[in-house]
Amino acid sequence: MMKIVLTGGGTAGHVTPNIALLPLLRAEGWEINYIGSKAGIEKELIEAENIAYYGISSGKLRRYLSFENLKDPFKVIKGLGDAYKILKEIDPNIVFSKGGYVTVPVVMAAKMLKIPVVIHESDMTPGLANKIASKGAKKICVNFPETLKYVGKKGVLTGTPIRKELFQGNRAKGKSICEFTIGKPTLLVMGGSLGSVKVNSVLREALDQLLVTYNVVHICGKTNLDETLKEKKGYTQFEYVGMELSHIFALTDIMLSRAGANSLAEIVALKIPNVLIPLSKQASRGDQILNADSMVKRGYSEAIQEEELDVNILINTINKVYNNKDFYRNSMISANKLSGTEKVLKEIKEHCKI
Structure with a gap:
């Protein structure tokens, strides 16, 4: 059985594309696990989908001065240790990261364990978390054609996974x-x-x-x-x-x-x-x-x-x-009628560890 770990959090926008992938992954018999923050919005959304959920410590990647910035490196280090233990135990074929600060230690741990990672960037320009995560990624799926110039040779235009039930x-x-x-x-x-x-x-x-x-x-x-x-x-x-x-x-x-x-x-x-x-x-x-x-x-x-x-x-x-x-x-x-869900799944399957 193929195993995948999904990760992403902080806002619903970092979770719903992962949820959109679930029906296709289930139909193909994948074992699905999720790593998110201990108390973020992703925890409630994913547990409602009956997916095994693992909460880790995570620091917020702030672009402004804050006393909390002094604590966050320690939270990231703790999160890295948490993610390393979880990924080593699950031993997935691949990690798919949707973005958000909680994904940084997950992607870092996956790279240490030689687990392939595919990440997705929805916005026109990559966020800070995805900029860091991209160094450990095999492929970077993007939503806008303009984004390809920011992500280099790893980039591929897929669009965004959209939940089938919305239609x-x-x-x-x-x-x-x-x-x-x-x-x-x-x-x-x-x-x-x-x-x-x-x-x-x-x-x-x-x-x-x-x-x-x-x-x-x-x-x-x-x-x-x-x-x-x-x-x-x-x-x-x-x-x-x-x-x-x-x-x-x-x-x-x-x-x-x-x-x-x-x-x-x-x-x-x-x-x-x-x-x-x-x-x-x-x-x-x-x-x-x-x-x-x-x-x-x-x-x-x-x-x-x-x-x-x-x-x-x-x-x-x-x-x-x-x-x-x-x-x-x-x-x-007149826009592209093809769903990003199938395109992203194709990239995931192509870069799995067998």
Whole structure:
């Protein structure tokens, strides 16, 4: 039996592509194990899939000054020891790493044990964790063609693995889940798995005006529910949506989203007209800005920079996209129709230790 260890964590975007691979791996009879952080979002998501989960110590790779930076090298060393013991015991044929700081000790340990590693980079430019991990990788799968120039000869354009069930949603079920009774177009708002204070705040400020035209589904992130809006007709809010997301996507006519690469891959695959609000450079390394620029240039999206976000700009941009929704859909229909899931699995199988 072939064995694989999946790793990735910190945000849902570093986990969901791994989850997308599970049905194909199971169908082919692989033994699947997962290494993540001890308390990250990945632990809950993976354990819900009935996969053996191993939590390790991990330090965060910060780009800013913090006292915690003094502690993190020791956490990474501890994580390296943890990962080494786990990988030696499992003895997998390959490790697939989706990114996030928890993957660094896993990839380092795999290299020490001569276990081949394939990594995946969703964003336009590699993150710090993947830059470090790439030194121990056999292959680097990428989502954007522009990324190939950053990763060298190891790079291969695969796209991003997308969960098959996202294509199997039912619009009527989505309407029932959201308890919508009035037949309006549906605006889905997603601020990423951790939510977004700025997006949530401006959206709620614009809510009364938006509800004149749209039903609004708001996935606002953990602890970000606003109980004062609970009874507002045509507005439904969730902290996080799991298995029911496919039905909500099926209900969606237009979407407001951050510009994380995995979310963008799903948007294009599902052909949802959209407005993007990328994380600013003050809150990130600027990768979402590059991702959003690529989507706009291809005619898939409109974008609002976070620093410019206000009620009027938000409403006007949403209305512009909805009123021209066929243009954005047709642009995405012309995109590559091949799934990244099969392409990534092909790379995994080609680089396994036999």
